[in-house]
Amino acid sequence: MPKLAYRDALKQALNDAMREDPDIFLIGEEVGRYGGAYGVTKGLIDEFGVERVLDTPISEPAIVGTAVGAAMAGMRPVAELMYVDFLGMTMDQLCNQAAKIRYMFGGQIGVPMVLRTQGGTGRSAGAQHSQSLEAYVMHTPGLRLAMPATVYDAYHLLRQALKQPDPVVFIEHKSLYAMSEEVDLTVPPPDWGKAAIRRQGSDLVIVSYSRQVHYALQAAEELAKQGIEVTVIDTRTLNPLDFETIRKEVEKTGKAMVVSEAAMTCGVAAELAARITEECFDFLEEPVVRVAGEDIPISVSVALEKHSVPTPERIVDTARKMLA
Amino acid sequence: MPKLAYRDALKQALNDAMREDPDIFLIGEEVGRYGGAYGVTKGLIDEFGVERVLDTPISEPAIVGTAVGAAMAGMRPVAELMYVDFLGMTMDQLCNQAAKIRYMFGGQIGVPMVLRTQGGTGRSAGAQHSQSLEAYVMHTPGLRLAMPATVYDAYHLLRQALKQPDPVVFIEHKSLYAMSEEVDLTVPPPDWGKAAIRRQGSDLVIVSYSRQVHYALQAAEELAKQGIEVTVIDTRTLNPLDFETIRKEVEKTGKAMVVSEAAMTCGVAAELAARITEECFDFLEEPVVRVAGEDIPISVSVALEKHSVPTPERIVDTARKMLA
Amino acid sequence: MNEVISSIEPASSNSGLLAHYKAMRRIRTFEDRVGELYLRGESAGSMLHLSIGEESAAVGVSAAMRDGDTFTTHHRGHGIFLARGADPDRMMSEIGGKASGYCSGKGGSMHIADMTLGHLGANAIVGGGIPAVVGAALVAKRRGKGNVSIAFFGDGAMQQGILYESMNMAALWNLPAVFVCINNQWGMGTRIDQATKATALHERAASFGLNAETVDGLDVLDVVDAATRIVDGARAGTPGFLAVDCFRFFGHGRKDKSPYRSEKEEAEGRAKDPVLHARNLLMDQGVSEADLNALDDAVSAEMDATIDFAKASDEPDLSSMFRDVFAPGEPEPEPVQARIDRVLARE
Amino acid sequence: MNEVISSIEPASSNSGLLAHYKAMRRIRTFEDRVGELYLRGESAGSMLHLSIGEESAAVGVSAAMRDGDTFTTHHRGHGIFLARGADPDRMMSEIGGKASGYCSGKGGSMHIADMTLGHLGANAIVGGGIPAVVGAALVAKRRGKGNVSIAFFGDGAMQQGILYESMNMAALWNLPAVFVCINNQWGMGTRIDQATKATALHERAASFGLNAETVDGLDVLDVVDAATRIVDGARAGTPGFLAVDCFRFFGHGRKDKSPYRSEKEEAEGRAKDPVLHARNLLMDQGVSEADLNALDDAVSAEMDATIDFAKASDEPDLSSMFRDVFAPGEPEPEPVQARIDRVLARE
Ligand SMILES: Cc1ncc(C[n+]2csc(CCOP(=O)(O)OP(=O)(O)O)c2C)c(N)n1
Numbered sequence A, B: 001m002p003k004l005a006y007r008d009a010l011k012q013a014l015n016d017a018m019r020e021d022p023d024i025f026l027i028g029e030e031v032g033r034y035g036g037a038y039g040v041t042k043g044l045i046d047e048f049g050v051e052r053v054l055d056t057p058i059s060e061p062a063i064v065g066t067a068v069g070a071a072m073a074g075m076r077p078v079a080e081l082m083y084v085d086f087l088g089m090t091m092d093q094l095c096n097q098a099a100k101i102r103y104m105f106g107g108q109i110g111v112p113m114v115l116r117t118q119g120g121t122g123r124s125a126g127a128q129h130s131q132s133l134e135a136y137v138m139h140t141p142g143l144r145l146a147m148p149a150t151v152y153d154a155y156h157l158l159r160q161a162l163k164q165p166d167p168v169v170f171i172e173h174k175s176l177y178a179m180s181e182e183v184d185l186t187v188p189p190p191d192w193g194k195a196a197i198r199r200q201g202s203d204l205v206i207v208s209y210s211r212q213v214h215y216a217l218q219a220a221e222e223l224a225k226q227g228i229e230v231t232v233i234d235t236r237t238l239n240p241l242d243f244e245t246i247r248k249e250v251e252k253t254g255k256a257m258v259v260s261e262a263a264m265t266c267g268v269a270a271e272l273a274a275r276i277t278e279e280c281f282d283f284l285e286e287p288v289v290r291v292a293g294e295d296i297p298i299s300v301s302v303a304l305e306k307h308s309v310p311t312p313e314r315i316v317d318t319a320r321k322m323l324a
Numbered sequence C, D: 001m002n003e004v005i006s007s008i009e010p011a012s013s014n015s016g017l018l019a020h021y022k023a024m025r026r027i028r029t030f031e032d033r034v035g036e037l038y039l040r041g042e043s044a045g046s047m048l049h050l051s052i053g054e055e056s057a058a059v060g061v062s063a064a065m066r067d068g069d070t071f072t073t074h075h076r077g078h079g080i081f082l083a084r085g086a087d088p089d090r091m092m093s094e095i096g097g098k099a100s101g102y103c104s105g106k107g108g109s110m111h112i113a114d115m116t117l118g119h120l121g122a123n124a125i126v127g128g129g130i131p132a133v134v135g136a137a138l139v140a141k142r143r144g145k146g147n148v149s150i151a152f153f154g155d156g157a158m159q160q161g162i163l164y165e166s167m168n169m170a171a172l173w174n175l176p177a178v179f180v181c182i183n184n185q186w187g188m189g190t191r192i193d194q195a196t197k198a199t200a201l202h203e204r205a206a207s208f209g210l211n212a213e214t215v216d217g218l219d220v221l222d223v224v225d226a227a228t229r230i231v232d233g234a235r236a237g238t239p240g241f242l243a244v245d246c247f248r249f250f251g252h253g254r255k256d257k258s259p260y261r262s263e264k265e266e267a268e269g270r271a272k273d274p275v276l277h278a279r280n281l282l283m284d285q286g287v288s289e290a291d292l293n294a295l296d297d298a299v300s301a302e303m304d305a306t307i308d309f310a311k312a313s314d315e316p317d318l319s320s321m322f323r324d325v326f327a328p329g330e331p332e333p334e335p336v337q338a339r340i341d342r343v344l345a346r347e
């Protein structure tokens, strides 16, 4: 099977979708001539021209607002926010406009746009370029949220996002762009909103998404050597959230850990832990444990950055304590 | 004892603090001549002049950014955001700048500013003027968060916020401004960050804050008539969070409900429920139940608005089911 | 005369003054009625912003628009929507938070919209609706039907940064976008010269490369002329900006008594009445007062009926609460009550 | 000559060209060294933006500043900080993410700051540091010591709305604030004329009521003159804007090869070298090449030492990770590990 990089799978998805749907266009900073800060859109401007790949000024609020208007007017914009850290400049257009328009207007119209961005640590990019802000999005009614962990999902979740009738925030992980996997994109994808069980075990369930899924799988390998078998669930999307899959697995093992790179307090791990607890309470032998990002900004120092978010070692250590 | 309105207690706090500390100044839209959209700052411009009560253009991002710069330069700004719903325009300045400056700069300097704003439902103000966005703030490392429920706290929490070395987001509730209580402001306040036990019971603990504390107390009254005694905890601040008080009470009853007006998913209720569960797991006879806002935008329709957030009736009903 | 009275078609740039007068009168009367409804506490929403005094901006710019053009408005947009042909009954019931309203009672005065008329939505965020017209103009340009997209906003929004980002993009891409600032001199209690040193508003837009003008809103025909220049320029590929000078007759909200304005300023401001001005011009042109009274009465009757319609309409059904968060066919968000019941009914 | 060589005091507006030359040379050489450190993979941070080609902006504006003035910079701010008197050792070690750096290794190149020199901070958010100078200028005006606050940013930031909000407030309140746009013609792979139709950048600022000029950065003395006019105007209560035209010699980041620029443009751009230009002027004025070489060598030695200093410095201790989230004395955030252990050790 051919090897494909996460970065290239995303480009492939945009390429295929744009060929299928003439109303799809890209709009963002450096998405054209430069090819994207992380090279995801490289070459697409040659393929589709400046009419469908719009390089913009550095005006995040207006970029998102322009996408909202274009979506209402009948096209399907893919706006790119170079770093999810810039979300703070755009949250009025994203959360007060895009997310609420269908509802406020009584269902007259939707906003079928995709906001592509990337987050997470791993490049020593500092406090304003390394955050995991998915909780802001997950907390906002009206927004869909997808966070692919695999090359296959990078392609298929983006293709599916580009068919959604409502705004989708699509958050890639900067440390996964270079990851290559042998992948057959022709295998039909699971339905939009379905979680994936990446590994099946009997002792403990780990629920995660994005880059941390790989850390969980690395930890699972190590734990297996020590005789501990864990199930690893990749939620793939956080809205919709496939809770049924989580429930089934947790009810089997009675033990659950949630792993997220976002700051722990009021983060995605809090929601997953609260939800698992309220829905699976009688099955739980242990409290759901949150292995999440620290409640601190991310340092540019490589050493500090590494320890600001979950590591495979911490996942292993925590699992062993849970099963001690 | 004299009766005082929540709105006037806030004004009193600003007035007293400004007299004590010449470096405190107010900056925001309509805080001066108009006296504030909800009348909180009425008259302060006459008392302190245009030098210390700055009416601004409608430029939320720059208002918060100006406060950040003034705080770094040695003064203590109280910036006002007319509605917490406008946070989305200011989150870069609040979350990437104010919240991270001390850390990014290695502790060289802090940002001792207060961002006063108000949120919540109750005025049929629609989807963009009725939100409860405290979770965005609570999730952001580096920010303090206070949400007063009582007239006494409106005064004392604001006074304490104005003594903090770090940025404090101070969220009032639009439906509490007119609330009057008999209050003796000369009673010394509990330490900053301490929760208050508003009612002591033996059957169930309700943890809440802001307006929902009153709904919880109304519910407690009704429940008492039905022979159910509940403890009502008002966290008063969400950062710092006084978890020890919550722990002690929950361990006594083994049952806990969290009540928050914010949307349920990834909201403050999720954090409180997750935290209580992980810290008090062995004491819990029931899952912690979340009575929170619906995951929908708020309608202008009075009928729909009322049912978009917790009501005393729902709290009563839920408590009865928990104790059935 | 009669067909003018009966027609509620939007006036076009070559409609006569009489048609413009009627369009303005309908706005004035609608706002009077909704103001009464509000003062009687019968409208939903704690906020109601009337466009009385700004009728020439709504009607004058609307006259330069055509079918297929789109627009966004602000929190004071009733007049523009009416000028574009809105059904006042459904407006009134929406403002009343009733199910028969344009947005099924979910939006209200500040979130009213109608895709069939190109109304991409009012907005409760000052400046919030501005960038959407850049996107709509982008699409209009693609579709090649010669349509424009117009953002209406107040002088206060001139201090929102997103306006400059939006104008810059529109200029950069030669989009058929127009930015109309209805300068009623006030933003809540802040007079324009208390919000900026640069009160020649169009100069800012010009510095970004737009066709930019300021026009006095007293005479609706002047607004029609200026708007036609600016809008036609946008259709030809150069985005435009138009500031229409007028006066906010009432307070910021209907209950605001504007204590921050002097008697003198109030008097001078209200003297600049575009509706009265048009009426007088018509009489100078020989239209009889009787005819004008008849027209006014017909409009009053039409608008009185909107109140009855709104009152007779139902509140939205609670079952509609979880609808429209996502598209039809998508699962609705789970109600908190359902979650609680499932959690507690688990045994 | 020697005292000029040995001094690292910021050059003032009446320092001679030699002092300005030395200040620019120090920036050029520092950037060369940090670029090498980065290319060898020894600097922290995946991003490094060099100000080579922009030295006259940093030195020229700095010359118009005085003690007590404050400033914010952007992601390409090394030069400005050096011009204001930064210790290159502590800069280099901060960029290397070392504990001995200005920000204890937490900030790096894009978040370097030094309150003792009035540096309110570099910023990784384009435009993010602009409004802070409005606040700092507000305080400077209160304190009445005649100080100004200056925001340095690039041409790309001209398209960020917050700049216009900030300039408007500064003008409205007559603040001693200055907005300096270092127009190196490019924002990543976007040339200024691909980001806006309005390339006469100062006209936008003028339309908001600021004193506004554009100056060619080739000759540092021209920049000194223009900056002195603008900064002195701000001290007198009229905020100013200055665009300094220059060229970004390297890629956006040090590793970017700028494939989007033509050979011709690269060559023409690099021909506008303010350091070389000053050097030639000095020789025309009779300064011997030998003296200039001696000065250059002294600067090289100084900057070589910064690399050794950075290398010899330690990584920050992990114990510093939870420090500085809140003020000293406040409880630090609970580490996730501690929470987990407490939760699991409960029995
Ligand atoms: C982003 C934002 N800031 C502040 C407000 C509160 N507000 C509503 S209307 C208004 C004044 C707007 O003035 P202007 O733009 O001139 O419109 P006008 O009311 O005069 O029609 C303000 C400050 C808001 N709704 N949105």
Ligand SMILES: Cc1ncc(C[n+]2csc(CCOP(=O)(O)OP(=O)(O)O)c2C)c(N)n1
Binding pocket: A029, A058, A060, A082, A086, D049, D075, D076, D124, D125, D126, D127, D153, D154, D155, D156, D157, D158, D184, D186, D187, D188, D248, D252
């Ligand atoms: C808000 C924001 N948007 C985008 C970026 C990514 N980015 C970093 S630098 C840059 C170009 C800035 O150009 P300019 O302002 O001219 O500064 P220069 O790099 O030329 O010094 C961009 C787009 C960012 N850091 N912050």
Ligand SMILES: [Mg+2]
Binding pocket: C154, C155, C156, C182, C183, C184, C185, C186, C187, C188
């Ligand atoms: Mg106005």
Ligand SMILES: [Mg+2]
Binding pocket: D154, D155, D156, D182, D183, D184, D185, D186, D187, D188
């Ligand atoms: Mg540049």
